[in-house]
Amino acid sequence: MSSVEVAITGLGSYLPERTVTNDDLAQRLDTSDEWIRTRTGIRERHYAAPEEATSDLALTAARRALADAGLEPTDVDVLIVATTTPDHPIPATAPIVAARLGVECAAFDLNAACSGFVYGLKVGADLAVAGATVLLIGAETLTRYVDHDDRSIAVLFGDGAGAVVLQAEQGASLGPFDLGSDGSEVEILWMRAGGAREPFDPVLHADASSRMNMRGGDVYRHAVVRMTESSRAVLDRAGIGVEDVDLVIGHQANQRILEAVGQRLGVSEERLHLTVDRHGNTSAASIPLALDDARRSGALQAGARLLLTAFGGGLTWGSCLLTWKGTRSGGSSA
Numbered sequence: 001m002s003s004v005e006v007a008i009t010g011l012g013s014y015l016p017e018r019t020v021t022n023d024d025l026a027q028r029l030d031t032s033d034e035w036i037r038t039r040t041g042i043r044e045r046h047y048a049a050p051e052e053a054t055s056d057l058a059l060t061a062a063r064r065a066l067a068d069a070g071l072e073p074t075d076v077d078v079l080i081v082a083t084t085t086p087d088h089p090i091p092a093t094a095p096i097v098a099a100r101l102g103v104e105c106a107a108f109d110l111n112a113a114c115s116g117f118v119y120g121l122k123v124g125a126d127l128a129v130a131g132a133t134v135l136l137i138g139a140e141t142l143t144r145y146v147d148h149d150d151r152s153i154a155v156l157f158g159d160g161a162g163a164v165v166l167q168a169e170q171g172a173s174l175g176p177f178d179l180g181s182d183g184s185e186v187e188i189l190w191m192r193a194g195g196a197r198e199p200f201d202p203v204l205h206a207d208a209s210s211r212m213n214m215r216g217g218d219v220y221r222h223a224v225v226r227m228t229e230s231s232r233a234v235l236d237r238a239g240i241g242v243e244d245v246d247l248v249i250g251h252q253a254n255q256r257i258l259e260a261v262g263q264r265l266g267v268s269e270e271r272l273h274l275t276v277d278r279h280g281n282t283s284a285a286s287i288p289l290a291l292d293d294a295r296r297s298g299a300l301q302a303g304a305r306l307l308l309t310a311f312g313g314g315l316t317w318g319s320c321l322l323t324w325k326g327t328r329s330g331g332s333s334a
Ligand code: UT7
Pocket: 030, 031, 032, 035, 036, 039, 040, 114, 151, 152, 153, 155, 215, 216, 217, 218, 219, 220, 223, 253, 254, 257, 281, 283, 311, 312, 313
């Protein structure tokens, strides 16, 4: 999986208006701002409005990315939505987004949980090399899937979306990639009911155990090991050292996980971009949201070499390198 001459020519993101602070959650759950901050780094997260679903968040991020690339929706050949929280179990969310953009291009969802955006970059890069203009969106409304009475999970997640336009461009560099999975322990991060194995039954699944569930400590340990190994794999494949990386943008699940990965790789703290404090864990949306955040903060300079790394349910993981060229309009979106 070597690097290809593909650039991110447009970038956009969207966060729902409503923010929910740790203190807000502590009013109805047996938790505290102190516990959440020290264990995760999270201070607040965004919640989708009742009338907003994943496709609504995706649509706004997509429009911003297209405007940033100076493109019309009709220029898009393939639209991919990386999500683990689709609007409906059937059909995929991507055709809904395409229709709302007013186009009938190829459109499909990609579910690799929190690693979905990095997986999507690989799929999108290969399509772009073949000549396609690809719109890749990471969008999630995880607050719809969690049990809001379960403090061990309700405090972690937020909603949001980020999108990029991928196009072949001479001199650009995306990759190498490292992608992997281990499906032997699905239950350490899953939602048991509602699929083909155990279709949703209102009587059987009235209890909270059929909602999203995570063995946090196990996921934590796997996340640190896999993100570190996967990052090393792409650095080795590229034949460069970690000192050649300007910025690490990891999946934002927990600040302690990212710092542990950074320490093992030997990345200084100022080269780790963090948004988990303000966004919480937005799964497949977290990396494109963090990319846009980094651009707004001035941390994304043209020519910067980025290391992206993610880990999530499945289990899945993925990393890649990317040289930031600057988007077509160079703009930023909120
Ligand atoms: O995005 C996909 C990947 N996901 C992740 O990477 C998440 C990985 N896991 C984590 O980030 C951490 O494991 C958590 C943040 C989920 C939990 O942190 P932890 O340091 O592993 O805590 P713990 O699960 O070991 O729980 C410690 C204690 C427990 O109490 P006891 O049994 O020691 O009395 C929990 O019941 O903290 C308790 N606890 C809470 N207390 C206050 C759990 N949740 C909360 C809470 N507020 N929200």
